[in-house]
Amino acid sequence: MKLVRDWLPVLIVCKERVSLMGSNAISLSLELEDIFLRIISTLPISDAQDLLQQCLSFSTRNIDDCPHLVTAFTTWFRRASRPPRPDLRE
Numbered sequence: 001m002k003l004v005r006d007w008l009p010v011l012i013v014c015k016e017r018v019s020l021m022g023s024n025a026i027s028l029s030l031e032l033e034d035i036f037l038r039i040i041s042t043l044p045i046s047d048a049q050d051l052l053q054q055c056l057s058f059s060t061r062n063i064d065d066c067p068h069l070v071t072a073f074t075t076w077f078r079r080a081s082r083p084p085r086p087d088l089r090e
Contacts, residue, residue, distance in 0.1 A: 001047050004039055008054055011036060030068075037072035045080050052076055 011032055033055075040051045052072060 001043055004036060004043070004051060008036060008051060012054065033066075034068040037068050041072050041075045045076065048076050049080070 011029075014029065014032075037052075037055065040048050040055070043051070055069060055072070
């Protein structure tokens, strides 16, 4: 969690500058966004919610260019909407 929380702002700043660097940098930026969103999707729901809010800056592009962002929010929403599971240790 700490790794993602610390590096997500760096990714966001780099994304803002990547358009100046060419298509290879854009491709790398999209791949990093996808990796971060996959990691975030595995975190506890409350942590994922906080981090996904920061990821909204990825959506400055056309929504069709951000399928990984849509998938991450869909996954979070599906997990958050589930009723809590009973503790199986009892």
